Amino acid sequence: MTLNSKFRDIYAHPVGRDILDKLLVQTGKPAWLINNGIIGNVTLGAVQRLTRGWLTPSFFEALLALLNIEPDAPDANNAAATPAWWKEAVFYQIYPRSFAPNGLRGIIAKLDYLRDLGVDAIWLSPVYDSPNDDNGYDIRDYYKILPEFGTMDDMDALIAGLHERGMKLVMDLVVNHTSDEHPWFQAALRDEHSPYRDFYFFRVSDNGPPNNWTSLFSGSAWNYYQEQKVWALHLFSKKQMDLNWECPALREEIYKIVRWWLNKGVDGFRLDVINFISKTEGLPKGDSFVGTLMGYTGIERYFYGPRLHEYLKELRARAFEPYKAFSVGETPGIGVQMGRLLSDSYRRELDLIFSFDHLETPGHSRFDDYRYDLSYLKRIYQTHLNADRGHGWNTLFFNNHDNPKFLSKVDPEGAYVQPLARLLAILQLTLRGTPFLYQGDEAGTQNQPFTSIDEIHDVESLGLYAELIKTMPPNKAFKRILAGTRDHARTPLCWEELERQRGDPASVRQFYRNLIALRRSSKALIYGELVFLRPKDKTLLSYTRTLADECFYIEANLSPTTRRSAAPCGAELLFGNYAGSPSTLRPYEARIYRINKLSKPM
Ligand code: GLC
Numbered sequence: 015m016t017l018n019s020k021f022r023d024i025y026a027h028p029v030g031r032d033i034l035d036k037l038l039v040q041t042g043k044p045a046w047l048i049n050n051g052i053i054g055n056v057t058l059g060a061v062q063r064l065t066r067g068w069l070t071p072s073f074f075e076a077l078l079a080l081l082n083i084e085p086d087a088p089d090a091n092n093a094a095a096t097p098a099w100w101k102e103a104v105f106y107q108i109y110p111r112s113f114a115p116n117g118l119r120g121i122i123a124k125l126d127y128l129r130d131l132g133v134d135a136i137w138l139s140p141v142y143d144s145p146n147d148d149n150g151y152d153i154r155d156y157y158k159i160l161p162e163f164g165t166m167d168d169m170d171a172l173i174a175g176l177h178e179r180g181m182k183l184v185m186d187l188v189v190n191h192t193s194d195e196h197p198w199f200q201a202a203l204r205d206e207h208s209p210y211r212d213f214y215f216f217r218v219s220d221n222g223p224p225n226n227w228t229s230l231f232s233g234s235a236w237n238y239y240q241e242q243k244v245w246a247l248h249l250f251s252k253k254q255m256d257l258n259w260e261c262p263a264l265r266e267e268i269y270k271i272v273r274w275w276l277n278k279g280v281d282g283f284r285l286d287v288i289n290f291i292s293k294t295e296g297l298p299k300g301d302s303f304v305g306t307l308m309g310y311t312g313i314e315r316y317f318y319g320p321r322l323h324e325y326l327k328e329l330r331a332r333a334f335e336p337y338k339a340f341s342v343g344e345t346p347g348i349g350v351q352m353g354r355l356l357s358d359s360y361r362r363e364l365d366l367i368f369s370f371d372h373l374e375t376p377g378h379s380r381f382d383d384y385r386y387d388l389s390y391l392k393r394i395y396q397t398h399l400n401a402d403r404g405h406g407w408n409t410l411f412f413n414n415h416d417n418p419k420f421l422s423k424v425d426p427e428g429a430y431v432q433p434l435a436r437l438l439a440i441l442q443l444t445l446r447g448t449p450f451l452y453q454g455d456e457a458g459t460q461n462q463p464f465t466s467i468d469e470i471h472d473v474e475s476l477g478l479y480a481e482l483i484k485t486m487p488p489n490k491a492f493k494r495i496l497a498g499t500r501d502h503a504r505t506p507l508c509w510e511e512l513e514r515q516r517g518d519p520a521s522v523r524q525f526y527r528n529l530i531a532l533r534r535s536s537k538a539l540i541y542g543e544l545v546f547l548r549p550k551d552k553t554l555l556s557y558t559r560t561l562a563d564e565c566f567y568i569e570a571n572l573s574p575t576t577r578r579s580a581a582p583c584g585a586e587l588l589f590g591n592y593a594g595s596p597s598t599l600r601p602y603e604a605r606i607y608r609i610n611k612l613s614k615p616m
Contacts, residue, residue, distance in 0.1 A: 017059035018057050019057065026083055039377075041307075046164055064568075072302075077300050084370050097362050102534075104132055104133055104136070105133070105136070105451065107137045109452075112506045129179045135184060136176065147193070148474075149250050149473075152195075153196065158273065170616035183280050183281055185284070188286040189502060191250060196211065212264070214258055215246060224247075230250055272334070281340055284344065285364070286347075287346060287363070289345040289347070295320070297313070309379060323361075323363060330364075342368065346370060357406070358404075365407075369398065384392075385426060388555075407447060409450055436591035439522070444533070453507050462505050464496055464502075464598065467492050472499055472504070478495065543560050555569070556569040556570070567581060569599070585607035590603065
């Protein structure tokens with residue numbers, strides 16, 4: 015690709031398509047703008063001339079560099095998915111700080127609860143030794159358990175307890191960075207000749223930070239060490255130092271860590287910000303337009319770096335494959351096509367990825383106070399799930415420890431929590447992909463009514479607040495924090511509420527339990543073909559799942575107003591989030607029907 019390449023060709027390129035789609039989403043522009051005959055024939059060079067003064071040459075240089083990194087396109091093969099335990103499993107994420115009192119012992123005490131809910135596997139957020147600047151995502155010792163969570167014996171007991179119940183354990187693997195208190199970093203900082211010096215990005219620069227990259231947690235991505243007169247790179251907090259994967263000895267250490275835990279019996283890993291591990295050689299400066307648009311300057315230099323595929327293939331071959339271990343990568347900023355190149359089965363990189371395309375609507379970011387429109391979810395799902403046929407497989411989730419509650423984004427006043435929580439459950443357990451529940455989903459948990467910045471603990475929110483109050487009044491800054499803070503997802507799970515819901519057939523908990531059992535009872539809901547119906551209807555999401563003779567029809571009213579159902583005649587209602595099945599769908603009503611394969615949904 016060069017400046018002479020036409021927009022049409024760039025849009026046909028997997029990376030080009032994802033980037034242009036992202037730009038369209040961020041600017042709220044429709045896809046036809048790029049995908050039409052006139053603009054399609056325009057060359058990149060012509061756009062550069064037309065946008066002079068607005069888009070810098072470095073934008074085009076960075077775009078071309080990204081396009082030219084990727085020689086491959088996803089394989090168009092539409093063969094049926096090969097079975098795997100992690101495609102059939104229902105995962106449940108545990109954030110150990112707030113799941114239950116008493117750390118690992120507390121989790122062990124809840125295993126029967128999880129099994130009863132129908133959970134097959136747990137993803138456990140970090141429990142390693144850490145100074146907790148970012149709640150454990152800053153690891154000081156990969157081979158030690160943080161004392162407040164327990165001991166290595168407790169960890170062994172957890173693994174055994176899960177396996178006894180036929181469940182699996184996926185640990186969090188944070189290897190884009192370590193804590194600044196990790197002995198590698200300490201040795202590297204103290205001695206420039208240390209063998210660990212090359213594990214990190216140290217730079218000497220007399221006139222400010224070595225480049226203009228900003229941290230995802232606000233401010234410069236470089237920390238200056240006065241005594242040593244050296245800068246070191248941290249894409250996250252000042253205590254999360256980026257690791258240099260170019261260094262072969264570092265990669266060996268990482269394989270050692272992974273194998274050590276797999277030897278213990280762990281079944282796989284969730285790989286934290288794993289798409290950030292390959293930084294463009296020379297750490298060139300980031301483009302300011304991309305920085306403003308995406309919120310982080312420099313991101314185009316590392317979110318899909320030149321050696322990413324190579325590192326992932328090596329990590330898989332050297333550490334995961336010998337154990338047949340499972341991997342799911344957290345991949346912020348990765349779109350549909352790049353996602354397939356990272357996780358399609360024939361690529362032998364990751365098994366799954368978490369894409370975040372569905373969590374933010376056009377023109378909005380997490381800290382904007384806005385109401386999420388579910389018709390956007392439909393648009394994103396149609397694109398992602400249609401693209402991910404054949405070799406591809408998806409993750410299905412609405413919450414995790416990094417986001418305010420999805421329920422509250424859709425319905426900030428909480429007027430429709432009861433039907434909405436169940437609607438989301440229906441989608442999560444009947445679409446094509448692996449469901450990842452976050453603790454509290456099964457209780458219909460909403461955002462917290464924080465009233466002051468003193469109640470906020472998260473390092474990301476506090477960094478952003480400090481930045482915001484430089485230019486806006488504190489109450490306005492707090493409003494932004496309130497809309498997006500990760501603390502909404504980190505307050506203690508309300509066991510009293512879950513206990514209250516136990517055995518109550520009308521509870522959200524029981525609804526999840528029944529749906530999980532339904533999914534387990536039917537291969538059509540797991541491997542069945544997914545066909546979206548009425549693709550342009552903004553308020554109705556409807557689809558079928560079909561395998562052999564079994565067929566389900568699912569429909570969901572995505573709006574708070576009533577509308578007609580499109581269920582076929584003679585369909586047998588299995589589940590719904592309201593009682594009865596009149597011909598109108600009530601606010602956020604969702605239903606699952608069993609239908610005859612030949613009957614046509616309307
Ligand atoms: C991931 C984690 C998040 C953490 C960040 C840095 O996004 O999910 O909690 O702060 O990586 O490790």
